[in-house]
Amino acid sequence: MPWPSNRKHDTRQRILDIAADLFARQGYDNVSLDALMGHADLTRGAFYAHFDSKQALYAEAVTYAARRSARDGLRHVGDPGTAALAELLRAYLDPAHAAGQRSPCPLAFLATDVANREGEVRSAYTRVFRQLGGMIKRALPARSRDREERALALAAMMVGGVAIGRALNDSRLTDTLLRACRHVGTDLIETAGPGRRR
Amino acid sequence: MPWPSNRKHDTRQRILDIAADLFARQGYDNVSLDALMGHADLTRGAFYAHFDSKQALYAEAVTYAARRSARDGLRHVGDPGTAALAELLRAYLDPAHAAGQRSPCPLAFLATDVANREGEVRSAYTRVFRQLGGMIKRALPARSRDREERALALAAMMVGGVAIGRALNDSRLTDTLLRACRHVGTDLIETAGPGRRR
DNA sequence: GTCTATAGAAAGATAGAC
DNA sequence: GTCTATCTTTCTATAGAC
Numbered sequence: 133m134p135w136p137s138n139r140k141h142d143t144r145q146r147i148l149d150i151a152a153d154l155f156a157r158q159g160y161d162n163v164s165l166d167a168l169m170g171h172a173d174l175t176r177g178a179f180y181a182h183f184d185s186k187q188a189l190y191a192e193a194v195t196y197a198a199r200r201s202a203r204d205g206l207r208h209v210g211d212p213g214t215a216a217l218a219e220l221l222r223a224y225l226d227p228a229h230a231a232g233q234r235s236p237c238p239l240a241f242l243a244t245d246v247a248n249r250e251g252e253v254r255s256a257y258t259r260v261f262r263q264l265g266g267m268i269k270r271a272l273p274a275r276s277r278d279r280e281e282r283a284l285a286l287a288a289m290m291v292g293g294v295a296i297g298r299a300l301n302d303s304r305l306t307d308t309l310l311r312a313c314r315h316v317g318t319d320l321i322e323t324a325g326p327g328r329r330r
Numbered sequence: 331m332p333w334p335s336n337r338k339h340d341t342r343q344r345i346l347d348i349a350a351d352l353f354a355r356q357g358y359d360n361v362s363l364d365a366l367m368g369h370a371d372l373t374r375g376a377f378y379a380h381f382d383s384k385q386a387l388y389a390e391a392v393t394y395a396a397r398r399s400a401r402d403g404l405r406h407v408g409d410p411g412t413a414a415l416a417e418l419l420r421a422y423l424d425p426a427h428a429a430g431q432r433s434p435c436p437l438a439f440l441a442t443d444v445a446n447r448e449g450e451v452r453s454a455y456t457r458v459f460r461q462l463g464g465m466i467k468r469a470l471p472a473r474s475r476d477r478e479e480r481a482l483a484l485a486a487m488m489v490g491g492v493a494i495g496r497a498l499n500d501s502r503l504t505d506t507l508l509r510a511c512r513h514v515g516t517d518l519i520e521t522a523g524p525g526r527r528r
Numbered sequence: 529g530t531c532t533a534t535a536g537a538a539a540g541a542t543a544g545a546c
Numbered sequence: 547g548t549c550t551a552t553c554t555t556t557c558t559a560t561a562g563a564c
Binding site: 362363364374375377378383384 | 538539540541542543
């Protein structure tokens, strides 16, 4: 219960919701407070009644976008385990995700955008990445060697696949890339049984 | 011989060189023409004698940054083959690369930055990615199954690792991530012998 | 809390002198 | 080709009325 009771802080939440979407889709610099508040049917002036600055909102938005992306993306994913992990891989590397047709993951959509910022934004990004890595790690077979390394490498492949796929100009190549990551990633999960590698 | 003879287009080349560096390190919006030209010991006004617009320069810079990054990064990499590929993996996923201590690869440094642009910039990025994918593919064992898919997934892991590593706030986690990508990536190369998988 | 109005700074691009 | 000066736009942030 972060909020004492139901208040008019609905507005604040609405702004945060819109910000998570716009920032992820267009990047920090390409979203003006004017456009942002316009989407909330408000004007610039009202913004500072809810947030201290654009940067402060950005930091919160990164965290919130991650939570929302996980909530929406993991809807059909069952309990932890390799089957659920394969399903996560499929959902994350879906062309619809790269195309921004559902709640985008800020790790992939804001990677280089966040790298050019400081402080709280970077911390939020780091926190989110740790969560993804931890989730993948726990879903891998408990007794597999290199569980941590496999989890981090898998996360990098997922994020990289979507980030690159979004930048490409050729949707056929994007689809091919995402499919490749799904297939190779699935193999990385399946071959992660106890006592393999090296 | 792209240039008819040696001309004073040295200046143009100098601007391009600086742009490739600044854009990759700071992103498109965070580099002003003022700062750019300042690094070349010139002023804003001289810019338009060499390029049509900032966007046009950006497109050229993406291509040029890739060429320079490959040239500098592959200096100690021998002829194509799995050994050279392992060396490429090591050089690309080096913490010094992620920290920007040598010619940065635009694929990793500009992924989400390029995604928010159009036209020629996206085309340049796509072309560069095709080159990286092709290079990795040719270095994999010729008779291996899924050569194309492995190559693309490896590229995604490399780019993703560096892009994420650069955004993180914690250099220990960055190092761990890059090491994980190197190890798992090396395994992906070694297990790519003829007739494996599935 | 939300509005309009405005301050103040920065940016891309152009014009004309040298 | 390069300079200085300027046009024009855009943006974050603040002030004060309602």
